[in-house]
Amino acid sequence: MNFISVLASKARKDMRLRITLINGETIEGDVIDINDESVLVINNDVLSGISLKMVGAWQLGPKDKNKPAGPLTPYASPTHDEDEENSLLLHEGLHEGLHEDEVEVFLTGFSPYNVVLSDIEPNKHVPTLPDFFHKGEQDTDRKMWDSILSRFLNAEVINNQEVMESLSGEMIFLGNRYPGSGVFYYNAACFKLKCCNYPDAGQLFEKAFKLDKKSEYLYNAAFAYLHEENNPKALVSLGIYFCIENPLSDIKMWYKFCDIVKETGDYYVFKNVLHEVLIKFCSPDDESGDLLKLLLQSAVYVFKDVKVLYETISSLLRLIKNNDRDLSCDLADLYMDFFDELTDDPGLCKINNSFDRLALFLNCEDGECGSESGSESGSESGSGFGLEPFKATDGMRSDSANHENLEPPLEVHFSPAGIRVPGWMTKGSPEYANGEGFEFANKGFFEFANRGSQECSDKGVPECSIKDEDGISLSEQYSTGLKCGYIYRTIPPGRYGFLRDRDGIEYHFKYEDVFGNAGYIDSATEDNQFPVLFKSRISTLEDAATPYTAYIVFSPELLDNIIALARQFAREKDYPHAILELKTVLDYDPENSEAGSLKERWEKLYEEKYKTNFEKNRISFEPKNEAEWRNKADLMLKLGMCEEAIDAFNHAKSGMSSSLYGQAIAYLKTGRYAEAVECFNRALEKNPLYYHASYARGVAYQRQWMYESALEDFNEVIRLRPDHKDAWKQKAFVLDQLEQYEESIAAYDMSLALDPGDWTTLSRKSSVLTKQNRLSEAMECVEEALSHVPYHPDSLFAKGYIFQKEGKLDCALEWIEKSLEYNPFNVKALSKKAYILAKSGDYDAAVGAIEKALKFNMNNPKTWYYRGVILQYSGDYEKAISSYQRSLELKPGVKRVISCKERAEKKLVKPVPSLELIREANEEKAIHVNSKPELEKLVLQFNKIHSHSS
Missing domain, CATH: 1.10.20 (Histone, subunit A)
Structure with a gap:
């Protein structure tokens, strides 16, 4: 073994390294990472990467966390006087000098460095039906459960992440029917893990744990947070997990836990977990020597570099040495005292409120952890352990229905003494009761991407999906599961034909299902096949020549458009976005040689020439150049911190079209539509094929009621990407607003053809049918959606809207109320509820509902219009006119609002008789x-x- 290989084998992240290069230069710093070829060290925020081929000499020693970075000096050991009689007393222990080799000998077999995250596997989803499904008449729910799991298995086989994300939402909807069970949220989180949606998955696993208190739920939460690189949350989940499970049962995760403690310095969690493990798993009757040794090794590993604990660690090693043959639980109390002494130093243990809040769920019965009053016996230190369980008499009923109190718009968090944590709301607080908490809840979700969307609210939990409610994607990879095949035969007189996919499976299709001009395919033969992309399903025709039908067929020209966009990104040296587009092409056509070769070449070029140290090593430091500012901006946008993202984009001053797009998205999400459109325009001037920017600009126009401009953008997206289901959906909405109802329904049908399981789109189609008084067709759409997702808020609302059109006001109010149960912040449903109440003569309740809707959105012109109608019904013409005026200020020129305003003005004029x-x-x-x-x-x-x- 040469001296370079010794360095590579000995150096670790908790050590300090001084290197003399072969050119005589000296570099010193804390080790960040090392492999057989190079080492990364950091000193005073200066990051250095050194090839081991350049090393002439090196020195390695322990890192002193409590000492400013400086020259590497010998590690001085304290001295002490030996006193054999008191060798077991840590307070008066024999403090021999602590040498590195003594520590290494004691830590033999304790090897957290060998744990690789990719070797850790999460628990799988629960496939078996919950027991309570067998105890009553829940046939619809059982079918829905089976349907979700069946479709998930199919999507898992082909790795269709969009479908798995959608199924996660359906599982959550089903879970809302059974608020006392966490298995639905657990399965939903498992689905999101498959989509690499780690932030959402972690939150859902935690929610499931709070309901069921199963350790495997927390294990998966920790797994998700580790992959998200969210160590503080991973630490909390692992801490509670090991308060339930013996560390020896999962040594890899225990090593991860110790590593995170060492990295974060969160000794409060570590101390509490050690206490729980000692109490729960060590007893005089058990052979617990292995566990005790593991705990002691863990303590030495975690604390050995903490200077203020130097003498205590020395005492521990001496104590262990003197009692080597008696390492048993007889000494458990002594070791517990030692753990306490380790953390007695002032300021060393900072209370972790997140850990305490989650720990409360270990000590309470079902339904009890939501009490506001709680127990008053909590210690001032804030420890969640040793608390008495909350009682039902503490301000909360003990029945299972109150599980919902565990999670209002934000989680309900309490201090160990049961005091509500400032800044968080409960259902009993006045802010929550009058709806003021909704805006606050959205602002609180900065830690995760795309919070506060309508889609998130629909699902009943704080969501963090790839797309927001308008389908805007930050990942920018967009595909809808098309297959690649070849038309090999057509029957022009019958206007149908046949195609074959890459696996040789045959499909029939009709000419009217081919997007665009179908004339060119008439000459297709076995020797003259036409490549296509298509969606398929089982044929509904009797005696069909093939069991499958291709119900929508596209020209592969859309792949050429994507490749052209990728080439434009590459010309800007924006290889990450170029590669992302090529991945979409390869999703559709894995054998596409052009996309495959370009992707391989650009990945290599990017890795060698353009990838920054920031991207490679994820080292967090203040941005110093354009690339680092751009990386920070992208990160802030991903976290939903839009104002911070805008500031970083401005500092970056990047001319890349993708950076202009990102900045525009940040403006869009903060409601600054003019600035958003300006940035989108600049991005499209630089990159006219950038269909993501065209789509998002269309959304910005739509939000400003500039429907004609929005329609132009959505049509441009469809020209480039006819498979863009969200562009079809938004086009349909715009056409609906322009009262072009037949065209709107056709666009909704196209979106549904691309994604048949989009129940929101189906319910929106039903609303257009309702406006045309095609009520039976509208009801068919709604019933179809509700048969799959019985608690889908949009569909419940649509059903109420249909009943309202039929004049069945009681039925309409019933279904709209059901919609509001699952999405209480739906302004449209609240406004319609207010209108129906007013039509029924209950003006006070109507005014209350419409005022609540306005609190959620003061800038919705339709809400102000409905307020005017309600006040006009009640005879308050002055306030009605004022409401109509406000509606017209927000959206000028709406004929029905103008007409209602004029009628109210006539009512206000009181004739004076002669x-x-x-x-x-x-x-x-x-x-x-x-x-x-x-x-x-x-x-x-x-x-x-x-x-x-x-």
Whole structure:
């Protein structure tokens, strides 16, 4: 073994290295990473990468965390006086010098460095039906459970991540029917793991644990957070996990736990976990020597570089040496005292509130952890352990229905004494009751991407999907599961033909299902085959020549368009986005030689010449150049911190079209539409094929009610990517707003052809049918959606809308109320509820509902319009006119709002009758007026009658 291989084998991340290069230069710093070829060290925020071929000499020693980075000096050991009689007392222990070799000998067999994250496997989803499904009449729910799992297995085989994400949402909807069970959220989280959606998965695993308290749920949460590189959350999940499970049962995860403690310095969690493990798994009756040794090795490993604990560690090693043959649980209490002493130093253990909050669920019965009053016996230190369980009499019913109190818009968090943590809301708080918490809840989700979307609210949990409610994707890889095949035969008189996929499976198709001009395919033969992309399903025809039909067929020209966009990115030296587009091509056509060769070449070029140290090593430091600012901007946008992202994009001053797109998305998500459109324009000037930017700009136009401009952008996206289902969906919505209903329905049908399981699109199609009074067709769409997702808020609302059109106000109100149960912040549903209440004569309740809708969105012109209608029904014409005026300020020129406003203004004008009319009225009704006061009184009565009659 030469001296270079010794360095590669000995150097670790907790050590300090001084290297003298072969040119005489000296470099020193803390080791960040090392392999057989190179080493990374950092000193005073300066990151250095050194090839081991350049090393002339090296020195290696322990890193002193409590000492500023400086020259590598010998590690001085304290001295002490030996006292054999008190060798077991840590307070007066024998402090022999602590040498590195002594520590290494003691840590023999303790090898966290060998744990590779890719070797750790998560627990799989639960395939078996929950027991409570067998206890009643839940046939629909059982079928839905079976359908979800069946479709998941199919999607897993072909790795269709979009379908798996969608199925996760369906599983959550089903879980809303059974709020006391966590298995639905657990399965939903497992689906998201398959999509590498780690932030969402971690949150859902935690939610499942809070309901069921199963350790495997926390194991998976830790797995998700580790892959997300969110060590603080991984630490909390692992900490609670090992309060339930013996560390010896999962040594790899225990090593990960110790590594994170060492990295983060969160000794509070470590101390509490060691206490729980000692109490729970060590007893005089058990052979627990292996576990005790593991805990002691863990403590030495974690604390050995903490200077203030140097003497205590020395005492521990001496104690262990003197009792080597008696390493048993008889000494458990002594070791527990040692662990306490390790963390007695002021400031060393900072309370981890997240850990305490989750730890509360270990000590409470089902349904009890949501109490606001809680127990008052919690220690001031904030430890979640040793708390008495919350009682049902502490302000919360003990029935299972109150599981929902575990998670209002944000999680309900309590201090160990049961005090509500500032900044968080419970359902009992006034802010939550009147709806003021919704905006706050959205602002609180900065840690994850795309929070607060309508889609997230629909699913009943804080969601973090790749796309927001408008289908805007930050990943920018967009595919809808098309297959690649060849048309080999056509029957022009019958206007149908046959195609074959790469596996030799045959499909029939109709000419009308071919997107674009089908004339060119008439000459297709076995010797003259036409390549196509298509979607397929089992044929519904009797006696069909093939069992499958291709119900939508595209020209492969769309792949050429994607490759052209990738080439444009490459010309900008933006290889990551170029490679991302090529991945979409290869999703559709794995044998596409052009995309394959370009991807291989660009990946190599990017790795060698353009990939920065920041991207390679994920070292977090202040940006110093354009590339680092751009990386920071991308990260801020991914985390949903849009203002910070805008600032970073401005610092980067990058001319790349993808950076302009990212900045525009940040503007779009903060409601600054003019700035967003300007950035999208610049991106499209530089890169006209950038269909992601065209799509997002269309959304920006749509939000400003510039429907014609939005329609142009969505049509451009469809020209380049006819498989873009979200562009079809948004086009359909715009056509609906332009009252082009037949074209809108056709666009919705195209979107549904590309994604038949998009129940939101199906319910929106039903709304257009309802506007055309095609109520039976509309109801068919809604019932189809509800048969798959019985608790889909959009579909429940659509059903209520249909009943309202039929004049069945009671039924309409019932279904809209159901919709609001699953999405209480739906402004459209609240507005419609208010309108129906007003039509029913319940004006007070109607006004309350419409005011609640306005609290959620003060800038929705339709909500102000409905407020005007409701106030007009109740006879308050002045406020009605004011509401109509506000609606027209937000969206000018709407005919029905103008018409309603004019009618209200006419109602407000009170006619003043002449004395002659009064006399005539008196004569007709034989009313005698003998005084001026009586005359004035009569005039008032007349005005009142006239006003009501008009």
